[in-house]
Amino acid sequence: MNFDFSLLISSIPLLIKGATISLEVSLLATLFGMGVGLILIGMRTVPLRLINYMAALYISMVRGTPLLIQIFFFYYALPGLLGIDLSPFIAGVITLSLNSGAFLSEVFRAGISAIPRAQVEAAQALGLKKRIIWGRIILPQVFIKILPPLTNELTMLVKASALLSVITVVELVKAAQEVMLQTFRPAEVLLAAAVLYFIICFLLSSLARRLERRARLIG
Amino acid sequence: MTFDVQVIINHLSWIFHGLNITLLINSLALPIAFILGLVVCTALMSRFKLIRYIARAYVEVMRNVPLLIQIFIVFYVLPFYGVRIGPLETGIGCLAVYGAAYFAEIIRGAILSVPRGQVEAARALGLRSGKIMYKIILPQMLGYLIPNATNIGISFIKESSVLSMITVTELTFYSNYIIGKTYTAVEILCVIAVIYWIILAVFSFGMKFLEKRFVLSAKLGRMGI
Numbered sequence: 001m002n003f004d005f006s007l008l009i010s011s012i013p014l015l016i017k018g019a020t021i022s023l024e025v026s027l028l029a030t031l032f033g034m035g036v037g038l039i040l041i042g043m044r045t046v047p048l049r050l051i052n053y054m055a056a057l058y059i060s061m062v063r064g065t066p067l068l069i070q071i072f073f074f075y076y077a078l079p080g081l082l083g084i085d086l087s088p089f090i091a092g093v094i095t096l097s098l099n100s101g102a103f104l105s106e107v108f109r110a111g112i113s114a115i116p117r118a119q120v121e122a123a124q125a126l127g128l129k130k131r132i133i134w135g136r137i138i139l140p141q142v143f144i145k146i147l148p149p150l151t152n153e154l155t156m157l158v159k160a161s162a163l164l165s166v167i168t169v170v171e172l173v174k175a176a177q178e179v180m181l182q183t184f185r186p187a188e189v190l191l192a193a194a195v196l197y198f199i200i201c202f203l204l205s206s207l208a209r210r211l212e213r214r215a216r217l218i219g
Numbered sequence: 220m221t222f223d224v225q226v227i228i229n230h231l232s233w234i235f236h237g238l239n240i241t242l243l244i245n246s247l248a249l250p251i252a253f254i255l256g257l258v259v260c261t262a263l264m265s266r267f268k269l270i271r272y273i274a275r276a277y278v279e280v281m282r283n284v285p286l287l288i289q290i291f292i293v294f295y296v297l298p299f300y301g302v303r304i305g306p307l308e309t310g311i312g313c314l315a316v317y318g319a320a321y322f323a324e325i326i327r328g329a330i331l332s333v334p335r336g337q338v339e340a341a342r343a344l345g346l347r348s349g350k351i352m353y354k355i356i357l358p359q360m361l362g363y364l365i366p367n368a369t370n371i372g373i374s375f376i377k378e379s380s381v382l383s384m385i386t387v388t389e390l391t392f393y394s395n396y397i398i399g400k401t402y403t404a405v406e407i408l409c410v411i412a413v414i415y416w417i418i419l420a421v422f423s424f425g426m427k428f429l430e431k432r433f434v435l436s437a438k439l440g441r442m443g444i
Contacts, residue, residue, distance in 0.1 A: 063373070064416040066380035068391055069408060076404035155283075162285035163381065173287060186295040194284045194292065201283035 008188040011179045012196075015189075018175025019196050025089070025164065025171060026157035029096035030150065033157075036101025041108050055105075062102035068163055071095050075167040092164040099160075100153055107149045111142040148215055151208035155201050162197075172196060226403045227410050230393075237393035238414060244311055244379050244389060249372060251315040256322025263327050274323070281320030286381050289313055294385045310382035318375050325367040329360035361433040369426040373419055380415075390414060 043055035062070070075091045078084075086094070115138055123133045165173035176193040180186050227234075262274035281289075290313050297304065304312070333356045341351045383392035394411040398404045 061412075061416070064419045065412040066377040066391065066415055068380045068383070069394070069412050069415065072394070072398075072404070073408045073412070076398060077408050081405060159283075159285040162287045165287070166384065173285070173291075176288075180295075186291070187299055190288060190292045190296060194288050197285055197288060198280060198283045202279060205283065 004185060004188055007183060007185055008192050011176075011183070011189050011192050014179055015172060015175050015192055015196055018170060018172040018193075019200065021089075021169065021175075022158055022161045022171040023200065025092055025096060025161045025169065026154055028093045029100055029157050029161075030104075030154045032093070032097035033100030033104050033153070034150075036097055037104030037108050040101060040105035041112070044105075044109075059102045059105060062099055067095070067099055067160055068166070070099055071163055071167055088164070088167045088169045091167060092161070092169045096157055096160060096164075100157055103156075104150070104153060107146050107153065108142065110149075111146040112138060114145055115141055145215060148208045148212035151204055151211060155204040155208065158201055158204065159197070223403055223406050226397070226401050226406050230397050230401075230407075233393045233397065234390070234410065234414070237388060237390040237411075240307070240387065240389040241376075241379060241418070244307070244314065244382065244387070245376050248311045248314040248318065248379070249375060251311075252318030252375070253322050253368075255315060255319030256326055259319050259323035260326040260330075263323055264330070278320040278323055281317055282324075286313070286317055286378055287384060289317060290381065290385055306382075306385045306387045309385060310379070310387045314375070314379060314382070317378075318371070321371050321375075322368070325364065325371060328367070329364040330356055332363040333359045358433070362430075365426060365430045365433065369423055369430075372422060372426065376419060376422060377415065 040055050040059065043051050046052065071092070074095045075086065075088065078091075079086060119137060120133060123137050128137075161169075161171055162173045164171055165177065168174065170178075172193055176189050179189045183189065259274055259277065262270050263278070265271050265274070290309065293304070293313055294306065294309050337355055338351055341355050342348075346354070379389065380391040382389055383395065386392065390411055394407050397407050401407075
């Protein structure tokens with residue numbers, strides 16, 4: 001069996017369509033995941049033991065179970081529990097957001113603890129309200145600091161979104177599988193998919209490295 | 220909606236079989252990945268440019284292509300070229316080769332975490348490079364290495380669930396199988412999730428124990444002594 005390069009080329013438009021879905025899911029999940037992460041940070045700093053424990057339990061649960069199981073849970077188990085049907089795409093975005101939220105809350109925490117304590121004290125001494133301290137002083141600095149790990153998380157999510165093919169989200173892997181079924185040539189199609197993933201993720205992780213260097217220069 | 224415990228009890232033998240396979244995969248793939256990682260790490264830090272480039276390319280490819288695609292390539296493409304490997308062997312092999320790239324990077328980071336001046340000082344004192352590695356770098360790098368290796372090990376054990384996609388009969392495979400048979404997704408998924416959770420808790424507890432044993436050297440490393 002030889003390698004058919006023309007097939008590799010001709011499968012690329014379909015695969016790129018899948019790749020855009022992969023990127024779309026990952027971007028949405030990073031965005032919503034940041035929201036989840038911030039809520040978790042809030043839950044952990046509230047002076048209420050029960051809520052602190054709930055956040056810790058949530059993070060431990062998400063980090064302690066495979067993403068694949070979480071995907072199955074949101075797609076197969078949740079509809080039965082709540083009586084709502086989620087489309088594969090929505091279920092995928094929800095799962096990835098809730099998953100990355102747990103990881104991003106740690107990223108946020110590291111970013112917040114890197115802000116010098118004296119700044120907060122100075123702001124308090126000036127009589128600024130808590131909302132202003134967070135919204136104008138802490139979070140803007142945190143966002144610059146966490147930009148590199150955030151990009152890393154996006155890269156992780158692009159790779160993780162490959163698993164959404166199992167609940168029939170037509171992202172890159174699923175698109176590749178469909179082309180494979182039509183052509184019966186796994187070598188060309190899978191290689192093309194691998195190359196596409198590599199290009200996307202390599203660009204993203206290079207961007208993360210560049211941002212990291214720049215963040216270090218800013219100090 | 221009720222929680223049907225009977226389903227779990229009925230399929231306990233399958234769940235245990237899946238657990239066994241998951242443990243087998245990880246107890247084989249993790250050490251192999253670490254040893255391969257050491258090899259790749261020496262290549263990453265080699266004196267020869269070509270070897271460095273090859274190792275770097277290997278690490279970047281492994282880290283930027285999803286494991287699922289890598290497994291599919293080995294499982295579906297190789298048979299076309301006359302190479303036949305069973306799903307379990309494919310899974311363990313892929314996981315080990317995949318993990319080696321991650322281990323190589325953290326081992327390299329651990330070596331570089333030891334201040335360069337110490338190595339120069341040791342060399343100035345006339346220590347041989349083997350001794351420098353064993354007596355100076357190794358004890359200090361463990362404080363960096365073990366926590367990072369724990370994180371990679373954890374994500375590794377979780378990623379082994381992906382092997383269910385190529386019919387390796389591990390935990391996640393059975394969860395799908397039983398759900399397909401009985402339509403009791405909630406019960407089975409909860410049980411499987413808890414099992415993974417316990418495996419990971421035991422693993423990180425073991426690694427914490429290791430870390431505690433080397434805590435002195437870890438502290439010294441942090442103080443820059």
